[in-house]
């Protein structure tokens with residue numbers, strides 16, 4: 001395969017497969033720039049929710065290298081994270097720090113519109129951090145995210161909602177404290193399913209053969225004990241953006 005291949009799975013979920021991880025990252029960046037321009041043309045401001053993980057950060061290197069990025073008014077972009085590892089600001093294991101290092105920090109964003117999850121240096125507990133993050137989202141009047149970008153773990157988790165973990169099914173909240181995460185670090189803050197679903201478009205971004213089973217389960221709509229990804233749909237569109245290895249189980 002040398003070019004992208006597109007198909008629609010049962011349930012209206014769209015699947016786009018690119019040959020390799022770099023092509024995938026570049027294609028997501030191009031798609032993102034277009035989505036931001038579109039959202040700004042329609043509503044003035046674009047609301048994006050970002051993800052951690054290696055591809056979730058690579059995307060920002062691709063955006064920084066994409067010529068069309070200069071067409072975007074980055075001061076009218078509001079950034080959020082679907083989850084964050086509960087670590088001090090600047091910790092290299094934080095999702096926002098990894099996104100910044102990959103290229104996010106090179107964009108002319110308005111720092112007041114970059115909504116970072118407070119860590120132990122700025123909140124007394126994971127619960128307090130989750131409450132503060134949820135409140136800042138409510139106060140911003142964010143409404144729906146234009147694009148929710150979600151990485152998917154080999155265990156089917158999205159954000160920090162792990163299949164079978166008690167925090168996975170948290171309801172009536174925007175954000176939840178996660179303890180004893182199966183993937184380190186143990187303490188995290190995550191948006192709930194309810195909040196993740198308040199997105200016009202949800203993009204699952206996945207590369208690598210170790211994710212093939214998680215992708216197959218997510219696309220097939222497996223239950224919550226198997227796949228957190230399968231529990232999240234966009235209000236208007238749900239896209240799985242994959243490299244060929246991640247698509248190996250479809």
Ligand SMILES: O=C1O[C@H](COP(=O)(O)O)[C@@H](O)[C@H](O)[C@H]1O
Pocket residue numbers: 051052053054055056083084085095150151152153154158159160183
């Ligand atoms: O810990 C996390 O993992 C997932 C997926 O990461 P990956 O390296 O397996 O791609 C990520 O989406 C999530 O935001 C992050 O906190």
